[in-house]
Amino acid sequence: MTLAAQVKHAAFDALKHLFTDVQIDYNLISVNQTKPEFTGNYTIVLFPFVKLLRQKPDVIGTQIGDYLLEKTPLFTRYDIVSGFLNMTVKDSYCISFLLNHFTDTTFGRQCKADCRVMVEYSSPNTNKPLHFGHMRNIFLGAAVAEILKANGKQVVKANLINDRGIHICKSMIAWMWYADGATPESTGIKGDHLVGDYYVKFNEVYKQEVAGLIAAGKDEKTAEKEAPIMQAAQDMLRKWEAGDKEVKELWARMNGWVYKGFEESYKKQGVSFDKTYYESDTYLLGKKIVEDGLRKGVLFRKDDGSVWIDLKDDGLDEKLLLRGDGTSVYITQDLGTAKLKYDDYKLNQSVYVIGDEQNYHIQVLKLILKKIGEPCADGIFHLSYGMVELPTGKMKSREGTVVDADDMVAEMISLSREQTEQSGKTDGFTADELTRLYEMIGLGALKFYLLRVDPKKRMIFNPKESIDLHGFTATFIQYAHARICSILRRENVPIVPGATRFQSLQPTGDLLPLEKDMILHIEQYPGVLAEAADEFNPSTLCNYSFALAQLFNTFYDAHSISKAESEEKKNLRLMIIVMTASVLRHGMGLLGIRLPEKM
RNA sequence: GGCCCGGUAGCUCAGCUGGAUAGAGCACCAGCCUUCUAAGCUGGGGGUCAUUGGUUCGAAUCCAAUCCGGGUCACCA
Structure with missing residues (x-):
C-alpha cells in the first residue's frame, strides 16, 4: 500500500x-x-x-x-x-523503505492476475505509409499495453490491418495505369511509400477528370461518380470481391510491398504486435451476428432489403448494418471482429486505440453488440485520442500534406546527433554506441513528445519547430539517468545492486529535506503506475518521471554523493539514486523510451 | 440543429473523484562550470483559470446557461 x-x-x-x-x-x-x-x-x-x-x-x-x-x-x-x-x-520510515526496496527489481509492478486484455492499435490502411498521426496511435497503444502488463494484466497487442476496400483499389489502378511496372526493387523506394505515391497519383488524376467533366457541363455529384479512374477503381473492387485472379494477385503483391515497409517502420519505432488481424479475413464475419440480431428482433429489414438497428431510444439514430444488396458496411465487420477477438482470447477487456473522430462509431458498435446479447460487448473500451494536426490544419494523405513517420524518426535522430556533437560529449563512444545513443535520444524525444499530453486532447505539431531536447522531454530524463550511472560507475556500484550491498546501513541522524523529498517521491511510483493503468494515460508517467528527474538534478546540484559528509550518508544517497534510476528506467521503458548509461 | 470533447502565463501543457498564496517547460531577464556530465541548477517578471450565475466553510475543479474552437450524426472507412 x-x-x-x-x-x-x-x-x-x-x-x-x-x-x-x-x-x-x-x-x-x-x-x-x-x-x-x-x-x-x-x-x-x-x-x-x-x-x-x-x-x-x-x-x-x-x-x-x-x-x-x-x-x-x-x-x-x-x-x-x-x-x-x-x-x-519519520526519517526512519523512509530509510527502511529504501532498505526494503532498493534491490527490488519488480518495484511498482503488480502480480499477474487472470485478466486478459487486448489492446488494438496502429491498424493502418495499406494504401499509404504511416504518418505522424499514426505515431500518436502506435506509441499510445504500445505504452498502454505495457502499462497494463506492469499492472498484472495479460495483454495481447493486436494490429488490425485494413487491407481491402476501395482505398487500396485506388492505389492499384493508379499503379496499373501510370507506374510502368515500377517496384520497390526497381525504384529503390520503400514499398509503403511507393504504393502511397500512387494513391496520391490517383487523387490527382481523379481531381482533373472531375474538373474536366464539370467543364463539360456535368454537375459535381455526377462528375465524381463518372470519372473514369473512379469507375475503374470501383470495377476493380467488384472484381476483388468476386475473387478475380489477376486482381487478387496484384492486390497481394502491392500489399506485400506495404507490409514490408510497415515492418521496417515498426521495427525502427521499436514496437511490435502479438497478433495481426487482416480485414480481408474478417470483413465477412459480422453477417452472422446480423442474422442473429434479426432473429432476435433487435434488428429490422427495410423494403429494399437493407438491415438497420433503431437506436432512437438511446438518444442516437437508426444505423445501417447491411446494404440493400446484402454487402457489409464498416460497422458490420467490426461487429464480427469484436466477437472474433473475444472468442480467440476469452478477453475480459478489449481496448481500441482509435481517434476521437470515431467516438460515435464505437459507441454504436458497443451498443449494438450489447443489444444483440454478445458477451464481448461489455469489455469494449475506446481509448479515444485527439488528432494530430498541422498549423495549416488536418493532415491529408490524399493531398500529400502529411508529416511522414519514417522521415520524422530520421529527423529526430539526426537532430539528436547534431546536438550531441555540438555539446562535444562524443568522446569514449564507439561509432556503434553513438548510433545507438542517437536513436535512443531521437526516438525517446519523439515518443515523449506524443505521450506527454493527455491522449484525449488534440495536438498541433509545427514541423518548422523541431521537437525540443530541453525541459519537459525524454532527453532531460535520459540525462538525469546518465548522470546517476556515471556516479555509480565511479563508486563501483552496479546499476542493479545485489541484496547485500547496503544491508549494513544503520539509520542514524536526520535526512536532509531533499533526501527525504526524493525518497517520498520514489515511494509514490506504484501508485502512479496504477493510476496510469486505470486511466489508460501514459502522460501520468511522463509527468511523474520528469518531476523525479528534476528533483534529482536539484539534489545533484545541492549535495555531493561521492563526497558526502560521511560514509553512511554516501551509502544512503547511493541507494536513493539507484532507486531513482531504476524507477525512471522502468517508467520510461513502459513508454518504449530507453535511458542511456552515458550521454 | 442533436450528441460528444476541449478553452488555465506570450507559446506548449500539468492540476479537474472540491482544500492552503493556481504549477512546469519553452521564450525573456539576472546569476552559477579549478568540485560526481552546464542536454543541468538558482532567482525574476508574466494569470479576471473563456463569461455569467448557482451549490459549499472552501470552486480552475461540481451544476446550469452563454460564448469560442473541434469532432460526429453516410448504403465512406
Missing part, C-alpha cells in the same frame, strides 16, 4: 476510535501532499469533520494527530495550520 493510502487508512482508523458515536464516511477523508511552504509531508484536511463532530478543526486535529503519533509508526510530528493537519513522516 502506498504511503498516501496508509495515511488515509490511519486517519480513518483514528476517527473511528476517537469518535465512536459518529459514523465517518471513508470518502470524506482527503489526504494531500503538504505544500512545500509548510512543515510536513502529507496533509489531512479537517474541515469535512467539523460539522459532523461539532468541534473546532484544531481540536479534532490535535486528537487525530496525537492518535497517529501514538498508534502508527509512520510519523514523527504534526502541525495544524488553519484547518489542515500536516503529518511529518
Whole structure:
C-alpha cells in the first residue's frame, strides 16, 4: 500500500476510535501532499469533520494527530495550520523503505492476475505509409499495453490491418495505369511509400477528370461518380470481391510491398504486435451476428432489403448494418471482429486505440453488440485520442500534406546527433554506441513528445519547430539517468545492486529535506503506475518521471554523493539514486523510451 | 440543429473523484562550470483559470446557461 493510502487508512482508523458515536464516511477523508511552504509531508484536511463532530478543526486535529503519533509508526510530528493537519513522516520510515526496496527489481509492478486484455492499435490502411498521426496511435497503444502488463494484466497487442476496400483499389489502378511496372526493387523506394505515391497519383488524376467533366457541363455529384479512374477503381473492387485472379494477385503483391515497409517502420519505432488481424479475413464475419440480431428482433429489414438497428431510444439514430444488396458496411465487420477477438482470447477487456473522430462509431458498435446479447460487448473500451494536426490544419494523405513517420524518426535522430556533437560529449563512444545513443535520444524525444499530453486532447505539431531536447522531454530524463550511472560507475556500484550491498546501513541522524523529498517521491511510483493503468494515460508517467528527474538534478546540484559528509550518508544517497534510476528506467521503458548509461 | 470533447502565463501543457498564496517547460531577464556530465541548477517578471450565475466553510475543479474552437450524426472507412 502506498504511503498516501496508509495515511488515509490511519486517519480513518483514528476517527473511528476517537469518535465512536459518529459514523465517518471513508470518502470524506482527503489526504494531500503538504505544500512545500509548510512543515510536513502529507496533509489531512479537517474541515469535512467539523460539522459532523461539532468541534473546532484544531481540536479534532490535535486528537487525530496525537492518535497517529501514538498508534502508527509512520510519523514523527504534526502541525495544524488553519484547518489542515500536516503529518511529518519519520526519517526512519523512509530509510527502511529504501532498505526494503532498493534491490527490488519488480518495484511498482503488480502480480499477474487472470485478466486478459487486448489492446488494438496502429491498424493502418495499406494504401499509404504511416504518418505522424499514426505515431500518436502506435506509441499510445504500445505504452498502454505495457502499462497494463506492469499492472498484472495479460495483454495481447493486436494490429488490425485494413487491407481491402476501395482505398487500396485506388492505389492499384493508379499503379496499373501510370507506374510502368515500377517496384520497390526497381525504384529503390520503400514499398509503403511507393504504393502511397500512387494513391496520391490517383487523387490527382481523379481531381482533373472531375474538373474536366464539370467543364463539360456535368454537375459535381455526377462528375465524381463518372470519372473514369473512379469507375475503374470501383470495377476493380467488384472484381476483388468476386475473387478475380489477376486482381487478387496484384492486390497481394502491392500489399506485400506495404507490409514490408510497415515492418521496417515498426521495427525502427521499436514496437511490435502479438497478433495481426487482416480485414480481408474478417470483413465477412459480422453477417452472422446480423442474422442473429434479426432473429432476435433487435434488428429490422427495410423494403429494399437493407438491415438497420433503431437506436432512437438511446438518444442516437437508426444505423445501417447491411446494404440493400446484402454487402457489409464498416460497422458490420467490426461487429464480427469484436466477437472474433473475444472468442480467440476469452478477453475480459478489449481496448481500441482509435481517434476521437470515431467516438460515435464505437459507441454504436458497443451498443449494438450489447443489444444483440454478445458477451464481448461489455469489455469494449475506446481509448479515444485527439488528432494530430498541422498549423495549416488536418493532415491529408490524399493531398500529400502529411508529416511522414519514417522521415520524422530520421529527423529526430539526426537532430539528436547534431546536438550531441555540438555539446562535444562524443568522446569514449564507439561509432556503434553513438548510433545507438542517437536513436535512443531521437526516438525517446519523439515518443515523449506524443505521450506527454493527455491522449484525449488534440495536438498541433509545427514541423518548422523541431521537437525540443530541453525541459519537459525524454532527453532531460535520459540525462538525469546518465548522470546517476556515471556516479555509480565511479563508486563501483552496479546499476542493479545485489541484496547485500547496503544491508549494513544503520539509520542514524536526520535526512536532509531533499533526501527525504526524493525518497517520498520514489515511494509514490506504484501508485502512479496504477493510476496510469486505470486511466489508460501514459502522460501520468511522463509527468511523474520528469518531476523525479528534476528533483534529482536539484539534489545533484545541492549535495555531493561521492563526497558526502560521511560514509553512511554516501551509502544512503547511493541507494536513493539507484532507486531513482531504476524507477525512471522502468517508467520510461513502459513508454518504449530507453535511458542511456552515458550521454 | 442533436450528441460528444476541449478553452488555465506570450507559446506548449500539468492540476479537474472540491482544500492552503493556481504549477512546469519553452521564450525573456539576472546569476552559477579549478568540485560526481552546464542536454543541468538558482532567482525574476508574466494569470479576471473563456463569461455569467448557482451549490459549499472552501470552486480552475461540481451544476446550469452563454460564448469560442473541434469532432460526429453516410448504403465512406
